Amino acid sequence: MRIGIVCPYSWDVPGGVQFHIRDLAEYFIRLGHEVSVLAPADDDTPLPPYVVSAGRAVPVPYNGSVARLNFGFLSAARVRRWLHDGRFDVIHIHEPTSPSLGLLTCWAAQGPIVATFHTSNPRSRAMIAAYAILQAALEKISARIAVSEYARRTLVEHLGGDAVVIPNGVDxxxxxxxxxxxxxxxxxxxxxxxxxxxxxxxxxxxxxxxxxxxxxxxxxxxxxxxxxxxxxxxxxxxxxxxxxxxxxxxxxxxxxxxxxxxxxxxxxxxxxxxxxxxxxxxxxxxxxxxxxxxxxxxxxxxxxxxxxxxxxxxxxxxxxxxxxxxxxxxxxxxxxxxxxxxxxxFDWSTVGADILSVYETVTAGAAAVAADDRPSGGGSGLRARLGLARD
Incomplete structure (x- = not known):
């Protein structure tokens, strides 16, 4: 399987989301899948061979912290080029609601998209205010994952729909x-x-x-x-x-x-x-x-x-x-x-298998839709199996 993973936060500033994406990518590579990760990174940042730089990030206040994110016309062009070159079977976006690469990828991508929501913030005014902008992108997501019940609750309360809970993994x-x-x-x-x-x-x-x-x-x-x-x-x-x-x-x-x-x-x-x-x-x-x-x-x-x-x-x-x-x-x-x-x-042997099962479900669903020559919105049965029915 050709898997494209989008990291919203700068690769050169360590954090839980970056570590999760790194370990997830390396888990799938060990299983024989082709994986490419798109992430913000400074020009002099040493990157693993599977990471593609989307350019330098800038610090932005986000979720009670300061995150280094990447957004803008140049970033959008790099996203499109990465999607074109990758020809991915599935795209996995982390934090698709952050003003970074995930949202740009949602707008540009075609085909099966899986999104993981890491944020737990029950009073996010920014997410509520941005709902109208985010909704068009979120409608393209085939399956949603939340890393905890509290991340799932944030998603449900602010954006509607639902998600399957799969925790972060550790070796x-x-x-x-x-x-x-x-x-x-x-x-x-x-x-x-x-x-x-x-x-x-x-x-x-x-x-x-x-x-x-x-x-x-x-x-x-x-x-x-x-x-x-x-x-x-x-x-x-x-x-x-x-x-x-x-x-x-x-x-x-x-x-x-x-x-x-x-x-x-x-x-x-x-x-x-x-x-x-x-x-x-x-x-x-x-x-x-x-x-x-x-x-x-x-x-x-x-x-x-x-x-x-x-x-x-x-x-x-x-x-x-x-x-x-x-x-x-x-x-x-x-x-x-x-x-x-x-x-x-929480071991990757369990967590990785659960995430791969989501990938297989959405790609099988997309193939079935294509075979039946139905519009892209016809995957309601798939969304129901994953607990992702929209409001």
């Missing part, structure tokens, strides 16, 4: 088999995320840290991610700042080793999360997880069975739970066991 064994780093072991709390993005929750963790260190002075907080390190510790008393170690950006291999090494992984994110891929990676590595009780996080953690939850933005609750877990190796071992079993449902 579970890659994390499970990583070698721990002794330097990161021993009374360590781990955090991975953009330091200067408030919704990732590092300020909440910093507010909790004095209480954690008062109870367990030997504890270290290890922080991996880009951002202003000095600003991150400004709220801490000077004598505690040495207990925070910044590792900067880490490779995929070091991220796996990091998660295999820490005694406790904390995800203090405050909102805007539709899934929580870092939680799945931590569970895969066998790290006990403590996370804010966002709906999406609770779903990933099996409502607290595979990892513990604390009240969102409550630094005291975070501190109390962290101290309790650090002082209870048996409880951490229990979470590791439950998490390692639970996370298998």
């Amino acid at each position: 579970v064994d890659f994390f499970a088999k990583a070698e721990p780093n002794p330097e990161w072991q021993g009374d360590t709390i781990g955090f991975i995320g953009r330091i200067d993005e408030p919704r990732k929750g590092l300020p909440v963790l910093m507010r909790a840290l004095p209480k954690i260190l008062a109870a367990r002075p030997q504890t270290r907080l290890l922080v991996a991610g880009r951002g202003d390190e000095k600003e991150a510790v400004e709220s801490l008393p000077a004598e505690l700042r040495s207990r925070v170690e910044f590792l900067g950006m880490v490779s995929d291999e070091d991220k796996a080793r990091f998660l295999r090494s820490v005694d406790l992984y904390v995800a203090p994110n405050t909102g805007g999360e539709s899934f929580g891929i870092i939680l799945v990676e931590a569970l895969s590595a066998g790290a006990p997880v403590l996370a804010s009780d966002l709906d999406a996080f609770a779903q990933v953690l099996d409502q607290g069975a595979a990892g513990e939850l604390f009240a969102n933005e409550d630094a005291d609750a975070l501190a109390e739970a962290a101290v309790r877990l650090l002082e209870d190796p048996a409880r951490r071992a229990e979470l590791q066991e439950r998490g390692s079993a639970h996370v298998r449902r």
Whole structure:
């Protein structure tokens, strides 16, 4: 099968959507499919052989963050050329409602289109305002996927229609088999995320840290991610700042080793999360997880069975739970066991097969329509099988 995948966000700025698309593409390539990914990228960005650059992206406020997106006449021309050269059997667009390549591809593409919705934002005024513009493009989509129930809810409430829920995928064994780093072991709390993005929750963790260190002075907080390190510790008393170690950006291999090494992984994110891929990676590595009780996080953690939850933005609750877990190796071992079993449902062997099944369904439906010489709107039976009936 010839598969074209559209990434809305800049390839050179790491993020959950980019990682998902990368792993999905490589999963299908291993199965023998031909895959091409179209993504924004700076001119000097090293790209895998299956990624085609759509040109440099620009920063745009989007979903409570700043996303690097690509839009405009030049981008549209590159989309058309990529579609012409690719002659794809199916096109898979991620975040088709963002002002980026996905929307341009929706407008330009013909044939079966699958769209994945990652965003969870129940109060998106921008999406409501843009409904009329988006609707013509969305009508061309053959099947919709949401990465979680909360992403599906955002889609239903703002744009109508429905989607099948297929979570983000992870190579579970890659994390499970990583070698721990002794330097990161021993009374360590781990955090991975953009330091200067408030919704990732590092300020909440910093507010909790004095209480954690008062109870367990030997504890270290290890922080991996880009951002202003000095600003991150400004709220801490000077004598505690040495207990925070910044590792900067880490490779995929070091991220796996990091998660295999820490005694406790904390995800203090405050909102805007539709899934929580870092939680799945931590569970895969066998790290006990403590996370804010966002709906999406609770779903990933099996409502607290595979990892513990604390009240969102409550630094005291975070501190109390962290101290309790650090002082209870048996409880951490229990979470590791439950998490390692639970996370298998997110492995690419399951997730990739589910996505491929959607591809096969829409391409078979398109072939049947062509054989019957019916108009393109005649695939209502297909949409019904995928749960995608429109309002």
